[in-house]
Amino acid sequence: MTVENPTGPLGGHLDDDDYPAYTMGRAAEMLGTTQGFLRAIGEARLITPLRSEGGHRRYSRYQLRIAARARELVDQGTPIEAACRIIILEDQLEEAQRINAEYRRAAESADTTAAT
Incomplete structure (x- = not known):
């Protein structure tokens, strides 16, 4: 069942990972x-x-998932600044790999089209 105009305090944001739903106190507690x-x-x-x-x-x-990853690294003894840099680099690597995979698919598709 799809709800076109959700009502309630979150107004349809229950599935939105980017909706800022948590206060600092609640986020820290979680x-x-x-x-x-x-x-x-x-x-x-x-x-x-x-x-x-x-x-x-x-x-x-x-943001809470990112913060949880930072906490995991800090709990393992990584300084907070280094933990943040590691996470940023991990994110950049993941994005580069995603783009690379897209280029490969496009190249394979172009090769297949040219061969037919």
């Missing part, structure tokens, strides 16, 4: 970390939380 940790990874520009009308930080599920 991650089992401190609000200071979230501030630190924000200062390192790993994630940039959106701000509510009152100026409070709000985090999305996607």
Whole structure:
């Protein structure tokens, strides 16, 4: 069943990974970390939380997954700045691999078309 005009406090954002649904306190609680940790990874520009009308930080599920990865690295002894850089590089590598795979598919498709 598809809902065209969802109602309620989230207004259809329940499946939106980028919707800033979590306050800083709730995000820290969910991650089992401190609000200071979230501030630190924000200062390192790993994630940039959106701000509510009152100026409070709000985090999305996607941002919480990134923060969880940072916490995992920090818990293993990686300095927070290095953990943030590692995650950024991992993300860049994943994007480069995705683009490379697209180019390969396009090249294979062009080869197949040219051969017929």
